[in-house]
Amino acid sequence: MILKNLSLRNFRSFESRDFILSPGLTVVAGHNSRGKTNLLEAVFFTLNGHGFREDREEELIKFDTEGTSVRGVFGINAKEDTFEIDIRYKNGRTVKTYFVNRTSKRRDFYTKDLVKAVLFTPDQINIIKGSPSLRRDYFNKLLSVLDIDYKKKLTNYEMALRRRNKVLEKHSNIEALKEELKFWNEYLIKESRYLVDKRREYIEYLNSNKKLDSKEFSIEYVKNEFTQKRLDEVFEKERIIRKTMIGPQKDDFQISVSNGVLKKNVHHYASRSEERLAVFWLKLNEVKFFERTGVKPILLLDDIFSELDLDNKMIVLGLVENYQTVATTTEDILLKEIKVEKTIINL
Ligand SMILES: Nc1ncnc2c1ncn2[C@@H]1O[C@H](COP(=O)(O)OP(=O)(O)OP(=O)(O)O)[C@@H](O)[C@H]1O
Ligand SMILES: [Mg+2]
Numbered sequence: 001m002i003l004k005n006l007s008l009r010n011f012r013s014f015e016s017r018d019f020i021l022s023p024g025l026t027v028v029a030g031h032n033s034r035g036k037t038n039l040l041e042a043v044f045f046t047l048n049g050h051g052f053r054e055d056r057e058e059e060l061i062k063f064d065t066e067g068t069s070v071r072g073v074f075g076i077n078a079k080e081d082t083f084e085i086d087i088r089y090k091n092g093r094t095v096k097t098y099f100v101n102r103t104s105k106r107r108d109f110y111t112k113d114l115v116k117a118v119l120f121t122p123d124q125i126n127i128i129k130g131s132p133s134l135r136r137d138y139f140n141k142l143l144s145v146l147d148i149d150y151k152k153k154l155t156n157y158e159m160a161l162r163r164r165n166k167v168l169e170k171h172s173n174i175e176a177l178k179e180e181l182k183f184w185n186e187y188l189i190k191e192s193r194y195l196v197d198k199r200r201e202y203i204e205y206l207n208s209n210k211k212l213d214s215k216e217f218s219i220e221y222v223k224n225e226f227t228q229k230r231l232d233e234v235f236e237k238e239r240i241i242r243k244t245m246i247g248p249q250k251d252d253f254q255i256s257v258s259n260g261v262l263k264k265n266v267h268h269y270a271s272r273s274e275e276r277l278a279v280f281w282l283k284l285n286e287v288k289f290f291e292r293t294g295v296k297p298i299l300l301l302d303d304i305f306s307e308l309d310l311d312n313k314m315i316v317l318g319l320v321e322n323y324q325t326v327a328t329t330t331e332d333i334l335l336k337e338i339k340v341e342k343t344i345i346n347l
Pocket of ligand 1: 012034
């Protein structure tokens with residue numbers, strides 16, 4: 001499945017632009033602030049129904065306009081399908097509509113058969129360098145794309161957790177508190193089990209694909225389970241601090257790298273290039289995982305070449321040859337360096 005054309009109307013800085021993409025590599029070149037990342041985000045948006053930088057949906061709409069629409073034409077064998085998303089912003093609310101071949105569809109239906117995107121950005125280094133919450137975010141987003149039920153259960157879990165915390169804040173009477181917590185505990189135990197199982201399965205998948213270059217990566221799932229036994233253990237403490245203390249909202253994931261002799265924790269001991277390699281390990285496995293569903297993903301590379309050392313550059317260039325790719329760059333040098341056949345969009 002190849003994205004052939006993309007039409008943007010009032011998307012971010014673009015008023016009205018149409019782009020033709022290569023089935024191989026498209027390089028989006030231009031000086032700073034010309035809209036390179038906006039264009040990449042438009043591709044991501046067409047595939048996912050959201051961008052990768054906004055806090056609020058309306059940020060995707062061009063300033064001083066009332067809505068945006070982005071349309072992608074996809075080629076599947078000899079057939080063409082049009083996927084379009086439209087956002088209107090009125091009275092402080094956004095309304096989003098999905099269309100497949102100009103007929104409006106539910107979001108699940110829209111994304112079901114669509115090719116997946118794997119995004120590479122320089123700030124993904126924070127998955128390694130940052131707090132556990134950034135790693136949880138990474139896996140939550142990925143698993144939500146892979147599995148609609150994961151997304152639903154995560155939303156349910158987070159909503160129920162807020163309700164449980166409200167109950168803890170409200171009561172000082174032990175018996176009344178226990179009684180009201182009962183419902184939320186049972187509900188959260190059930191929903192959390194699904195989240196933990198899916199996280200565990202994906203971690204097992206990563207650990208069955210350890211090799212990258214001359215290195216071997218592995219990942220440990222540091223679980224924080226939500227079980228009745230653990231709830232009983234922390235009940236007194238929770239009653240005092242009036243907040244839920246356990247559960248997968250506190251899970252962590254720890255990555256290690258080994259060169260065959262020494263194994264070390266990447267978050268604490270890796271060099272900058274080893275940190276980047278660890279991100280690639282996660283990302284390359286994302287690519288392989290999507291590919292197992294039978295459809296090759298589209299790679300979106302946002303300004304990642306300038307900071308890479310030669311080894312990492314070679315890994316990325318190796319990938320680019322095998323997948324439809326859109327890559328942004330400010331550097332002319334890069335255009336010469338990439339020998340792969342390419343279409344260039346100058347912004
Ligand atoms: N909703 C919006 N409406 C209008 N302009 C916007 C909107 N959102 C972002 N912009 C502007 O679009 C411009 C281009 O942003 P973009 O991030 O795509 O630049 P870029 O070419 O990737 O730059 P860099 O090389 O610095 O990464 C910026 O000046 C930004 O402020
Ligand atoms: Mg940019």
